[in-house]
Amino acid sequence: LQDLLNDDCTTGSGSGLPFLVQRTVARQITLVECVGKGRYGEVWRGVWHGESVAVKIFSSRDEQSWFRETEIYNTVLLRHDNILGFIASDMTSRNSSTQLWLITHYHENGSLYDYLQRTALDVETCLGLASSIICGLVHLHVEIFGTQGKPAIAHRDLKSRNILVKSNRQCCIADLGLAVMHSQGSDYLDIGNNPRVGTKRYMAPEVLSEQIRTDCFESYKKTDIWAYGLVLWEIARRTVVNGIVEEYRPPFFDTVPSDPSFEDMKKVVCIDQQTPVVPNRLFCDPVLSALAKVMKECWYQSPSARLTALRIKKTLKKLNNCLEKPKSE
Known part of the structure; x- marks a missing residue:
């Protein structure tokens, strides 16, 4: 994942991968365990090619937050040790409802x-x-x-x-x-x-x-x-x-x-x-x-x-x- 981010981050101006790669990565993730729940939605630990990633699944009423966060990460270069590392953002339809995902680095200590x-x-x-x-x-x-x-x-x-x-x-x-x-x-x-x-x-x-x-x-x-x-x-x-x-x-x-x-x-x-x-x-x-x-x-x-x-x-x-x-x- 690090290699992918380092190689591909040179394209475009945002912090993430090219959009098509974001979609590909998102769809190769297996959700493993729910590590947080709140008004905003849920956070899961997912696995991508053997590596842990965090997947924030937004509740449908908080679509604007997903949209805003996606927009900022994709337009602004925010790679910094003390800002959560962004990997990908994806919108999928699962059982006839839209799911909004934000995929980031996973930190097992939690918040x-x-x-x-x-x-x-x-x-x-x-x-x-x-x-x-x-x-x-x-x-x-x-x-x-x-x-x-x-x-x-x-x-x-x-x-x-x-x-x-x-x-x-x-x-x-x-x-x-x-x-x-x-x-x-x-x-x-x-x-x-x-x-x-x-x-x-x-x-x-x-x-x-x-x-x-x-x-x-x-x-x-x-x-x-x-x-x-x-x-x-x-x-x-x-x-x-x-x-x-x-x-x-x-x-x-x-x-x-x-x-x-x-x-x-x-x-x-x-x-x-x-x-x-x-x-x-x-x-x-x-x-x-x-x-x-x-x-x-x-x-x-x-x-x-x-x-x-x-x-x-x-x-x-x-x-x-x-x-x-x-x-x-």
Whole structure:
């Protein structure tokens, strides 16, 4: 599969294989086991010529997400270690209904959400997960010019369930079904036409208060940063300090119900202006207290006050160097 992707990816501008090859690959896949289920549809582990691949089968009501993700992967060169690797997209009719498939690399650790449920982290792993996610987000957010370029992309549904953990404990960002694209040259903002909205629990205050400037690309990047801060909080809580660690909990677990409504979230985030409580033990560790500071700077009510992805990436890189230095001496 790697050879196929490496050889064939030179044609066209997207991240995937030529369309006819995508169709061929899709139809040679055997579905083995269902590894996830939700409103969006199902994710299966499939096998193609002896290799595992992930197959996301979209529910018919979420056709727009399949369409959007397919469109982005096929028009934008998104090969990056921290973005889920795209293989193929296919539309088939099975027993008189249309099935929409998205075929990607398979990561057996599953989502960050799953991984954090069962894994307590050390500081190094915590920083590695956090750094790899921000690397992926920077790659999405920046516009790259030239033939191998890409537009700037905002994710709009960043959360621990949409991030996968690879076997090397680096993360990659998945689910571009809600993404928006922007090119400076043409100043064209491509919002797609998906009726779906992001995950309420991770919505930034300006989305909940409906104050967000929907015509301005920068404002979507800022909502990604709010969500990144929440993911960082999820990771940090599962990090052991002096033998102490907390059970996994989603952001705002102590302030909203398990399936919060828009109104529930709006009250907590906009009206009461609450942010997640940062565990005190994090301040006993220099790296974790630096991460706590980053989190808080993702959570300003004012979008323009929040850090940029690039700023966070640089901060975490510095922390990484500090962690590695003592070892090498």
